[in-house]
Amino acid sequence: MSLYCGIACRRKSFWSYRLLSTYVTKSRYLFELKEDDDACKKAQQTGAFYLFHSLAPLLQKSEHQYQAPQHSLLELERLLAKFGQDTQRIEDSVLIGCSEQHEAWFALDLGLNSSSSINASLQKPEMETELKGSFMELRKALFQLNTKDASLLSTAQALLHWHDGHQFCSRSGQPTKKNMAGSKRVCPSNKIIYYPQMAPVVITLVSDGTRCLLARQSSFPKGMYSALAGFCDIGESLEEAVRREVAEEVGLEVERLQYSASQHWPFPNSSLMIACHATVKSGQTEIQVNLRELEAAGWFSHDEVATALRRNNPYTQQQNGTFWLPPKLAIAHQLIKEWVEKPNCSTLPA
Numbered sequence: 001m002s003l004y005c006g007i008a009c010r011r012k013s014f015w016s017y018r019l020l021s022t023y024v025t026k027s028r029y030l031f032e033l034k035e036d037d038d039a040c041k042k043a044q045q046t047g048a049f050y051l052f053h054s055l056a057p058l059l060q061k062s063e064h065q066y067q068a069p070q071h072s073l074l075e076l077e078r079l080l081a082k083f084g085q086d087t088q089r090i091e092d093s094v095l096i097g098c099s100e101q102h103e104a105w106f107a108l109d110l111g112l113n114s115s116s117s118i119n120a121s122l123q124k125p126e127m128e129t130e131l132k133g134s135f136m137e138l139r140k141a142l143f144q145l146n147t148k149d150a151s152l153l154s155t156a157q158a159l160l161h162w163h164d165g166h167q168f169c170s171r172s173g174q175p176t177k178k179n180m181a182g183s184k185r186v187c188p189s190n191k192i193i194y195y196p197q198m199a200p201v202v203i204t205l206v207s208d209g210t211r212c213l214l215a216r217q218s219s220f221p222k223g224m225y226s227a228l229a230g231f232c233d234i235g236e237s238l239e240e241a242v243r244r245e246v247a248e249e250v251g252l253e254v255e256r257l258q259y260s261a262s263q264h265w266p267f268p269n270s271s272l273m274i275a276c277h278a279t280v281k282s283g284q285t286e287i288q289v290n291l292r293e294l295e296a297a298g299w300f301s302h303d304e305v306a307t308a309l310r311r312n313n314p315y316t317q318q319q320n321g322t323f324w325l326p327p328k329l330a331i332a333h334q335l336i337k338e339w340v341e342k343p344n345c346s347t348l349p350a
């Protein structure tokens with residue numbers, strides 16, 4: 001960059017800075033922390049840490065609610081010393097966001113193997129006693145938390161999981177090194193950069209105009225039905241993936257679709273769920289279930305689905321055989337709710 005450009009850019013950023021919204025300054029701050037290891041390390045001094053053990057987040061119960069506690073760097077250093085872990089381990093933490101006041105948030109897993117030894121570490125139950133909480137499996141934890149914490153912990157777990165599985169370069173076999181924020185890993189021998197990945201998944205609520213199609217896999221909890229989902233194949237567009245998955249799983253052809261929303265889903269590995277509504281060709285509603293993919297599929301009336309949505313405790317429904325729907329947090333629930341409120345959602349040709 002020339003000196004002139006440097007001055008011009010600095011001046012420009014000075015004037016425009018005052019005009020930037022809170023959201024934009026926050027996004028730029030996080031971008032800086034990902035790009036600059038020193039800035040990220042500095043942000044840890046005033047930051048807050050969420051703790052995990054073997055990918056299970058630490059939760060504390062207050063009254064009838066669970067919450068994810070935050071720890072300052074000082075508290076964390078004290079805890080690590082008490083647990084018999086090296087404070088060097090803080091370098092394993094990953095950046096997961098920041099407050100509007102630019103307090104950076106990090107996540108650290110106390111149970112996963114790391115570059116710093118944990119052989120001398122206390123066991124999980126003793127840590128839980130000291131932390132006055134419990135490490136809860138994420139699938140259970142998500143449904144106990146408010147939306148903000150659920151989203152933050154799901155990002156954190158996905159990132160920690162990715163780092164845990166990408167410790168070595170797939171070309172050289174050498175250990176890879178994470179940057180301070182944890183937004184990438186680099187192989188020191190050949191400089192290959194690895195970025196965290198998500199697999200795109202389409203999830204489609206198919207309708208015939210009056211009914212919607214719900215299906216279940218044998219691995220689902222008993223009685224739960226959901227919209228059709230499937231991983232995108234390489235080279236496919238969103239529209240092609242929807243069309244193929246519906247054809248593969250229930251033997252129907254969709255002719256119109258409408259994008260609804262998307263969601264990061266951490267199970268079993270990070271997916272980007274892309275939710276759509278679609279309609280089948282008129283008169284072509286005979287389902288042929290692909291039993292290698294699904295256990296059952298069927299058409300459900302507007303009334304049946306609206307009633308199922310109103311049931312708020314699915315577990316009590318299992319006994320009497322009624323079907324139930326994915327919990328509110330899942331995008332499948334949002335998609336089904338949208339259809340109940342507005343059954344003619346699908347407008348675009350597939």
Ligand SMILES: NC(=O)C1=CN([C@@H]2O[C@H](COP(=O)(O)OP(=O)(O)OC[C@H]3O[C@@H](n4cnc5c(N)ncnc54)[C@H](OP(=O)(O)O)[C@@H]3O)[C@@H](O)[C@H]2O)C=CC1
Nearest residue numbers: 199201226229230231265267268271273326330331332333
């Ligand atoms: N948030 C939500 O509301 C919902 C989320 N989902 C999520 O959507 C995802 C996909 O749904 P599902 O119906 O199971 O998918 P598919 O219909 O594509 O079938 C799953 C099969 O795809 C194979 N597979 C696994 N990972 C990948 C990958 N990264 N790329 C390509 N193929 C893969 C596996 O086959 P094999 O084992 O033979 O290798 C797996 O059994 C699931 O992870 C599920 O958790 C689903 C419904 C609702």
Ligand SMILES: [Mg+2]
Nearest residue numbers: 228229230293
């Ligand atoms: Mg599927």
